[in-house]
Amino acid sequence: MKTEICSCQGLDAACKKCFGSGFASVNDDHKAAPKNTATKKEKKKQKFESIVPNNLSELSKSEVDALAIKLITSLDFKSKKQTQLLNAIPFNTTTFRRDFGDKFALLDALETEKQFLRSELLLIDQEIQQKKYNSKFRFKHYFSDKDLDVTSNRQLKTLLRAYKKLKNN
Ligand SMILES: [Zn+2]
Structure with missing residues (x-):
């Protein structure tokens, strides 16, 4: 197994x-x-399936908003999972890269998908700007608009620290 x-x-x-x-x-x-x-x-x-339709410009404001909310919720959700994974990695040990390789692999997979979701969200954002809709959306997770470099211990630790600080305030 x-x-x-x-x-x-x-x-x-x-x-x-x-x-x-x-x-x-x-x-x-x-x-x-x-x-x-x-x-x-x-x-x-792996290929991700786009939820942004080709006829985006023909959609109503509420349909466009719904797509944005769906993407943001997904980004928040995946970000939350990333913080859970990071919290489970003992960065103070010397062998965590070797011992927790599977967690880093999952972090990386989540990051790749987040990048795709952000590219989707960018399309929605362009549409909102073009139509001059007054839609304003906000991420609920600190990591949702952050690029994680899964290979960089320093960046991961810095981001996790900032996240915890924010959460405790
Ligand atoms: Zn499963």
């Missing part, structure tokens, strides 16, 4: 595969079989 990042990314607390941890056990049945690099590559470069 080995673990892999669950399709729900740990965002579903009631998930039957990972129970909200974000890591699901998989049967390592294909150990003997040669690794198919093509499918491996495909898996890594």
